Structure formats: C-alpha cells, structure tokens
Amino acid sequence: MAESEIGAFDAAAAQQLLADVFAPWVQDLQLTIEAIHPPGTEGGAGATLRMKFSERLCREGGVICGQALMSLADTAMVFAVASASGRYRPMTTVDQTSHFLKPASNADVLADARIVRMGRTMAFGQVMLASAFDVKPVAMVSSAYALM
Template sequence: MTPADAEAILRENFAPWIQRLGLRVEEVGERRMIVRLPWSDDLAREGGGLSGQAMMAAADTATALAVAAARGGFVPMTTVQQSTTFQRPVVGKDVLIDVRVTKLGRTLAFAEITLASEGSTETAALATTVYAIL
C-alpha cells in the first residue's frame, strides 16, 4: 500500500470531522505507518498547546489506517481500547504519528503509537490501541 492508497482510505471511510484534521500519510511500511497531523490554531487549547483530544483522534485514525495497510486493504473495524499518556505539550508544530502494529490477528489488532513534534526527538505522547476487526 502506498501513502496515496492510505489517504484514499481516509477520504472514503472516515467522518467529515476527521477529514478536517488534515491528516497526511507520510510513510507506509510493513506493519508501520507515519501520519502527519498539521498544526492548526483551531486545535489548540487554552495556553496554546495542541489539544489532547485532537492528538487522540489522530492517533486512533492513523492506527486504523495502519491496520488496513497491514491487512492489505480497508475492512470494517472498531476501537476496543485506546490508552494515551501525554508527556509534553506540542505548540506551533506538526505532529508526526508513528504507528507500529504489534500483533495482527484474524479478529483483533494491537498497536503502539508514538507522537512527536516535527523536528523533535522527544515524545509528546504515547498510546496503545486494540482494534476489533469486524
């Protein structure tokens, strides 16, 4: 699957409010994907940091795309669990979301996600997810 293929899945299968996040697929690998969440003042909370809700939605969406890529195409799925730990704020920079699918079964998929400000080696947030493949 190419980044363009993954972006087509995003356009065709996700809600309009997810589309407005402006997510862009940067890289697709075997059980790995990097997605960019562009900075937007509209997604900032009081104090100027990117809202956790936006980062969690972006991580959730990026994971669904990574699972689709690992399976070779989109299939209906739903989030069973997502746990996110925020470590530092993101201010004025795009966020790179690095998803690694750690287990891909017939009915469940597991992933670990690292979110970092573009240009930073420090983690902004870590997440784990479990998806049910329907």
C-alpha cells in the same frame, strides 16, 4: 471504500482511504500520509501520519489539545492495520490508552503507528506522537481494535 477496492495497500490507497472513509470532522484535522510501512519493515507494519498545526486544535498558549492528539493516534492505527492486512478492513476501536509526555505546541505532529500483534479478529498497536521539530515524544498510545 469497500475492501475489494483497495488491493495492495500503499500510499495511494491510504490517501484514497483518508478521503473516502473518515468522518468530516476527522478530515478537518488536515491529516496527510507521510509513509506506509508494509509487513517486514523495520519496526513492523504501520503508518506515519502528519497532523498540520492549527490554532483551531489548541487550547490556551498554542498547546494542541489531547482530544486532537488521541484522534490522530486512533486514525493512524486504522492505516497501520490496513498496512498489516494489505487492505482496508472495517474495524472498531476497543481500547485506547494515551500517556501524554509533554505538550505539543505550535508545530505539526507526527504519528508513527505500528502493529504489535495482528490476529484474525483483533489487532493491537502502539502509536508514538512527536512534534515535527522535536524527536522527543509528545505522547504514546496503546490501542486494540476489533476487526469486522
């Protein structure tokens, strides 16, 4: 999806971006857009995504593996950057630091991604991951992206 195709970045544009830009293995995570938070929103520009629970994402005991959680957080930040920019911009992850706080098991996971600082060539953000059935965070992720 080219930058000029999006215009105002809203939930419909986000859903189209999810279908058009991401690799098939990311699409296999069955992510859905829960909300797009435009600039000026309480908490800042960002996006909330949901990753449906699947046994395929789990290790022993129904615990969702860290790799799936990190992929969710990384993908959610693409949408947060697009929300802050008002459009999709090609970007690449420069840094991602994940702190796993407790296991996520047998439930969908929500990723609330927010922009901390948006520059011309770099974007910095934070993602809070939580089980859909428990408000206590599962993980917190800090990330930096180079904007192309």
